[in-house]
Amino acid sequence: MIKRFIALTLLLAIGGLFASLLLGYTPDSELNQTARYYAERTSPDIGAANIVTAIIVTYRGLDTLGEVTVLFLSAAIVGLVLALGGKSGKTGRGTVPVGELLTTGTRYLAPLIMLLGVYVFVNGHLTPGGGFQGGAILASGVLLLLLADPLKRFSHVLIATIESFAGLLYVLIGLFGLVLAGGFLDNRFLPTGELGALFSAGAIPLIYSLIGLKVGAEFASMLASLSESETS
């Protein structure tokens, strides 16, 4: 009884907090100074049609490198913890048979999902989405494969190779920017091209594709180790 009362009071308090925020909200009629800078300078300076991507990959590129590092560390720690728990046997004991619908559906859907993931990160500088979203879509394709066949094994060597090469190339491209252009992760050492074309915005498509591959490989390695771990 008292537990419910506390929960209800907490809920009401949070609701009141949000309500006061909502009531005090007045939308800005124009962009503030920072936003206006990005909105005006992105297409002439960076050449990316998607301003969000320009901010994530170029203006705040170092932050993105940090984010990717955090994701890499968490993937490494999940792998380490599961490896300490012991590897499972490769036998399929006690496997619940997977339905026909799932296996057939996966056969058709998994390649399409992965293609969509690649499309999202290759077009990161033109359309919404980018490396992180595309990588997550790639990994959900891998997860679908694992759902359809719980005993499926992915090559950890392949995943690790993709992951480390993408990370290494990402930092190398950043250093190229430092040497050949204005600063670390500057995209303008490649021609910025025509606004809206696939090969435009300098190194952004390259960097975002690498981020996409890296994020996808990290999620996939986490899922693969989860699937191989012993449950008991």
Next chain:
Amino acid sequence: MSPLLTGMTLVLCVAMIVAALLAIRDPSPEVAKTDTGGLPIAILAAGLVSLIASILFLILAAPDVAMTEAAIGSGLTTFLFFFVLGRIRRHETSGDNHD
């Protein structure tokens, strides 16, 4: 915001709250006794909450956030929950004599 968009947003918000309540409610006794205890419905409802949240992000003109929410919140997490549910079921049906 046009009235149509406001109305749609309101409908989506109500649907989101209904889905969230569906995700956390106690299953009825006969459902709780079944193999999975009504968990698939709860997982699907939680995925629906994320899906509606991503539509709301899209209405609020944040397509990049909407994409992340759709890919991770409603895609990857739902798949992951089903994956874990499959593991638990497999573990329960494989019996205690193995482990």
